[in-house]
Amino acid sequence: MESLRLWPVVPEGSGRTVSSPPSMGPYEIPPGTEIMISNIGALRSKQWGVDSEIFSPECWLDNSEKPQELRKAFTGFSYAHRTCAGRTLAEQEAKIVLATIVRNFEFLPIHLPPIGEEMLYHVTARPRGGLSVQLRRRERERHQPRAHGF
Numbered sequence: 001m002e003s004l005r006l007w008p009v010v011p012e013g014s015g016r017t018v019s020s021p022p023s024m025g026p027y028e029i030p031p032g033t034e035i036m037i038s039n040i041g042a043l044r045s046k047q048w049g050v051d052s053e054i055f056s057p058e059c060w061l062d063n064s065e066k067p068q069e070l071r072k073a074f075t076g077f078s079y080a081h082r083t084c085a086g087r088t089l090a091e092q093e094a095k096i097v098l099a100t101i102v103r104n105f106e107f108l109p110i111h112l113p114p115i116g117e118e119m120l121y122h123v124t125a126r127p128r129g130g131l132s133v134q135l136r137r138r139e140r141e142r143h144q145p146r147a148h149g150f
């Protein structure tokens, strides 16, 4: 979640056509206006805290000091009626893939430019030239045969 907050796959957010005049603070938006709220802007807003640009996965723990309301406002999968239909599947897949990789491989240090230095922004965002990682298969612990009688 924290990776998606700092580096949302859909950085631009979703376009919407205003059907009834909502107000946003001092602004009135006429019906028919097309609006788009920047996902990456909202997700790095100072509302997330003074450290909003810092990777802090602990803010997603249940005992985090971050207000629950704020975490509910996470827009990486959009929000409300047209929210991402595949969110639950995507979250489950991410957990399974990550757990499988970490269980079987260790990550080796590799020289990389800082993430985000060169991004390609289309509908989705990705690092220009890909993201190189080096993995080494973990040695499986040898199974110790049990002594007879136990």
Ligand code: HEM
Pocket (backbone or CB within 6 Å): 008, 009, 010, 014, 015, 075, 076, 077, 078, 079, 081, 082, 083, 084, 085, 086, 087, 089, 090
């Ligand atoms: C990390 C993975 C994913 C991210 C970050 C993501 C994010 C998003 C976002 C931001 C939208 C725009 C919603 C809007 O218009 O406000 C969306 C829509 C949608 N997503 Fe995803 N998505 C992901 C994975 C998936 C997967 C795995 C599926 C299907 C298996 C899926 C199916 C859909 C569908 C059907 C919509 C259109 C919903 C609608 O317009 O009613 N997404 N997604």
